[in-house]
Amino acid sequence: MSLTLAPVCDAQAPIARVNPVAKLAAATVISITALVAADWLTPLLLLAALIAAVPFTGIRIAELARRLRWLWFAAAAVVIVNAVFAAEQTGRILIDFGPLTISTGALLDGTAIGLRVCVAATAGVLGFATTDPTDLADALTQQLRAPARFTLGALAALRLLPLLGAEWQQITGARRARGLEGGWNPVRRVRLFASTMFALLVGAIRRAGRLAAAMDARGFDSEIPRTHAREQRMRPADWVVLAGALLVCGAAIGVSAAYGVFTVFN
Known part of the structure; x- marks a missing residue:
């Protein structure tokens, strides 16, 4: 059992230099979009966009796979459980072996849930693996005015x-x-x-x-206004990352709607 919170990426990578608040907002927007969409295509497109962004994070592939392996394993387990124990088996029957029955409808529904888990997990790992905790704390107090x-x-x-x-x-x-x-x-x-x-x-x-x-x-509990040794600012590149996340989410929803599969989770 080992825990590490230090960034595991190249500090000069484009996404590694983005303001932590911008990365947190982008990951939140992508995760919420994936969780709200009930179809399988929207989270699949979002996951593809996250994978395409990996080269810009500076994270080593082996390290990223190590951090994601259990999360993706949990997503695969979610797919299997939802496909096997679905309340209703719709569509064409794929497996019919005694009490075990899996249909295309149940498998698609389970895959959609698993993909949503993958998107949320991948977005979170990419965000925190490229962010120093001290920079995140500075950004929260300076940009979001957190206590x-x-x-x-x-x-x-x-x-x-x-x-x-x-x-x-x-x-x-x-x-x-x-x-x-x-x-x-x-x-x-x-x-x-x-x-x-x-x-x-x-x-x-x-x-x-x-x-x-x-x-x-040491006076950390005092109400005296604090100063910051390292100033965090929202630069144009940070707004570009946030706008890119919104654009990707809009494009994924648009493509899913064009194919007629987009539905909202309720």
């Missing part, structure tokens, strides 16, 4: 997430050295996982209390 107390607290919590991964490895390593392993026994593995999570939770709560006291002692 400094909330933003700084969230930033401190995000900075502590990698420590959870390191502490997880320490706990599991120490227990393995004492011979505490689950082996092939699923019940023992579940109990060991639960106890490790409890130990990690206790340590995280203690660390959070110490961090809160330290931040209060």
Whole structure:
């Protein structure tokens, strides 16, 4: 279990230099469009646009695949579950094997849901993998006027997430050295996982209390207006990225409507 929040892209890549608020807004617009559309073509076009934007993010393909593998696996599971357990099997029957029945209508509906999950996951990963958490906090307080107390607290919590991964490895390593392993026994593995999570939770709560006291002692809880060491501004390129996201969403909806498959989720 490892966690890292540092950008994994080339810092000079075009999208990596975009204002974090603009990237957050673009990812939000694309995700909302994919979640609102109930057809399969709209999220498919949005996913194709996100994949086409990958070379401009500066993210290594291997690193992007590593971050997306479980999310896309979950999307595939969503497709299978919705196709198998659909309330109604419509269209042509593809599989009819005893109690297992899958039709084209159920498969398309499941694929549409899975594609929406893929779009939301990919947009989020591309946005956060190209953004430094400190730059995001600066942009939230400067562009969106988010409360400094909330933003700084969230930033401190995000900075502590990698420590959870390191502490997880320490706990599991120490227990393995004492011979505490689950082996092939699923019940023992579940109990060991639960106890490790409890130990990690206790340590995280203690660390959070110490961090809160330290931040209060340094005046982070004061109501005095704060200054910023690094100024974040919305440049023309940032507005272009946001406008491009809106254009892509409009084009995807337009193409789906032209093919007569566009429907709104309700």
